[in-house]
Amino acid sequence: MSCLEEKTINTEKIFSGNVISLQVDDVELPDGKHAKRELIKHPGAVAILAITDENKIVMVEQYRKAIERELVEIPAGKLEKNEEPKNCAKRELEEETGYVCESLEWLISFYTSPGFADEILHLYVAKGLKQKENAALPDEDEFVNLIELTLDEALQYIKNQRIYDAKTVLAIQYLQLQKAL
Amino acid sequence: MSCLEEKTINTEKIFSGNVISLQVDDVELPDGKHAKRELIKHPGAVAILAITDENKIVMVEQYRKAIERELVEIPAGKLEKNEEPKNCAKRELEEETGYVCESLEWLISFYTSPGFADEILHLYVAKGLKQKENAALPDEDEFVNLIELTLDEALQYIKNQRIYDAKTVLAIQYLQLQKAL
DSSP states (O other): OOOOOOOEEEOOOOOOOSOOOEEEEEEEEEEEEEEEEEEEEEEEEEEEEEOTTTSSSEEEEEEETTTTTTEEOOOEEEEOOOHHHHHHHHHHHHHOOOOEEEEEEEEEEEEEEEEOOOOOOEEEEEEEEEOTTTOOOTTTTOOEEEEEEEEHHHHHHHHHTTTTHHHHHHHHHHHHHHOOO | OOOOOOOEEEEEEEEEEOOOOOEEEEEEOTTSSSEEEEEEOOOOOOEEEEOTSSSEEEEEEEEEETTEEEEEEEEEEEEEETHHHHHHHHHHHHHHHHHHHEEEEEEEESOOOTBBBOOOEEEEEEEEEEETTTTTOTTTOOOEEEEEEEEEHHHHHHHHSSSOOOEEEHHHHHHHHHHHH
């Protein structure tokens, strides 16, 4: 198998923000020619497939500025500096939904957009949910509505495009597979 | 249900590249406070779940500079200006794999990273594959290896993290569901 590696010749840092940074790399291709790569650096994130004792999926509805619309998604959030993904999942679940959980198991990790971004997303399954009094609050610039859906309702939301993002579709497929296999 | 919209107060354009652009928006939150949003604009993309007559999944292995490693993925590529997603799917399948197809059906579309990017990905299923002589070539800065996997092999690749991206996992789960339901 041929080596496909692209060697970095130069990195131009364009922007460094609170969430993402952007750089343009000059790379040497396998044939020796050069090309430009526009790259986003992201701290990584977690998402939580949280299932209530009544077998409902806990979702949050929030406005996504990047696409200028509301989406219904499984709870998710980005890693803080040096934060363990599992601790982040516990924190985000509590902040976004008010739930704490008895069990929290890692399911799968995946890159969301490897063509231009290094964001990796770690997906967890949470069970044994209890609403916590005085739960940690979302970040002050985060506004979310809590929604709990059966699997059938979630499939309907996908059809209606109220659920419309990769991680949430992937998590719902996982539940369908659990039921079918 | 409360209105979650974030109104744009100001947009600062930071970077405009060949693939992505970056802007920082000042937004007004539902409570009247302000916040910053770092946003990536992307032209959108397609991916193709291509199944051979021998029931194998057509994959491409390529180097992903954003994550500095090779990944095995279903064929994919970004939309050219004013390009119909279905035409893009046909073109990318041919360029990356040399295959043309008898049937090409839309399966689902989804946002890949709605927290910071507007990239939407349209997933198609291609069947009736034939290797084309004098197939269109990949972009001159694209180097890919063609790999054809059974469903079981693909599941093993996910376990080994050679398959490690959202769209490919989602496409493979779809095939698993097709088989199970």
